Amino acid sequence: MGLSGFAFGVTSAGSGLTLPQTCVLSLLVFTGASQFALVGALAAGGNPLTAAAGAFFLGVRNAFYGLRLSQVLALPRGIRPLAAQWVIDETTAVTLAQPTRRSARIGFTVTGLSLYVLWNLTTFLGALGAKALGDTDAWGLDAAGPAVFLALLAPMLKTTTERAVAALAVLLGLGLLPVLPAGVPVLAAALAAPAVLYLEGRRRADGAQDDADDVREDAHGDLRGDVREEDR
Numbered sequence: 001m002g003l004s005g006f007a008f009g010v011t012s013a014g015s016g017l018t019l020p021q022t023c024v025l026s027l028l029v030f031t032g033a034s035q036f037a038l039v040g041a042l043a044a045g046g047n048p049l050t051a052a053a054g055a056f057f058l059g060v061r062n063a064f065y066g067l068r069l070s071q072v073l074a075l076p077r078g079i080r081p082l083a084a085q086w087v088i089d090e091t092t093a094v095t096l097a098q099p100t101r102r103s104a105r106i107g108f109t110v111t112g113l114s115l116y117v118l119w120n121l122t123t124f125l126g127a128l129g130a131k132a133l134g135d136t137d138a139w140g141l142d143a144a145g146p147a148v149f150l151a152l153l154a155p156m157l158k159t160t161t162e163r164a165v166a167a168l169a170v171l172l173g174l175g176l177l178p179v180l181p182a183g184v185p186v187l188a189a190a191l192a193a194p195a196v197l198y199l200e201g202r203r204r205a206d207g208a209q210d211d212a213d214d215v216r217e218d219a220h221g222d223l224r225g226d227v228r229e230e231d232r
Contacts, residue, residue, distance in 0.1 A: 004032055005119040009126020015043035019127050026123040031088055034059040054186035065092040072104050086112030161200055168192035
């Protein structure tokens with residue numbers, strides 16, 4: 001996380017954002033993949049609105065995390081808006097791994113606080129030291145964020161459907177990258193989920209129809225056999 005925060009600070013500064021802008025972005029957004037997507041799209045010359053939309057869609061996953069964590073943690077209403085700031089991949093993984101509600105709350109709090117402080121501190125150091133590094137593209141630090149995100153995502157792809165969604169999203173994102181403005185391929189990649197789910201639904205519906213046809217054929221066959229037996 002520290003390396004990713006430093007890499008984001010360097011990448012953000014190299015994209016043209018000022019030190020205060022970079023730090024405020026980490027303080028308020030605090031979701032690495034979305035932040036990297038935003039500054040990456042801006043650095044590539046993308047429209048700010050398109051870049052923000054791509055970052056938003058990457059961050060939507062945290063809303064689904066929040067739905068699950070709200071049941072596990074059962075925090076008081078007054079604390080929930082503050083706790084929502086710490087709903088990220090790492091805190092979700094640690095929280096859901098705990099056996100009791102008390103340990104889940106401790107895990108969430110410790111992980112969220114430590115990562116929030118570390119991320120913002122290393123973001124500041126990265127943005128501050130970006131000038132000393134010279135050409136930030138030469139260091140390849142912009143790959144740190146996506147690498148961390150993929151490392152967290154890969155173990156979650158347990159079913160064939162999930163792997164198919166991930167594979168199609170990669171194909172859409174990479175395939176459309178040369179022909180669409182920066183930030184738009186990320187939005188297009190989001191279409192992978194409904195497309196795969198639609199095909200999966202059709203496959204199951206066809207399978208259910210085939211099973212129903214087989215049952216009807218067996219029933220008709222049994223009925224014809226019974227009629228022949230009665231004729232005898």
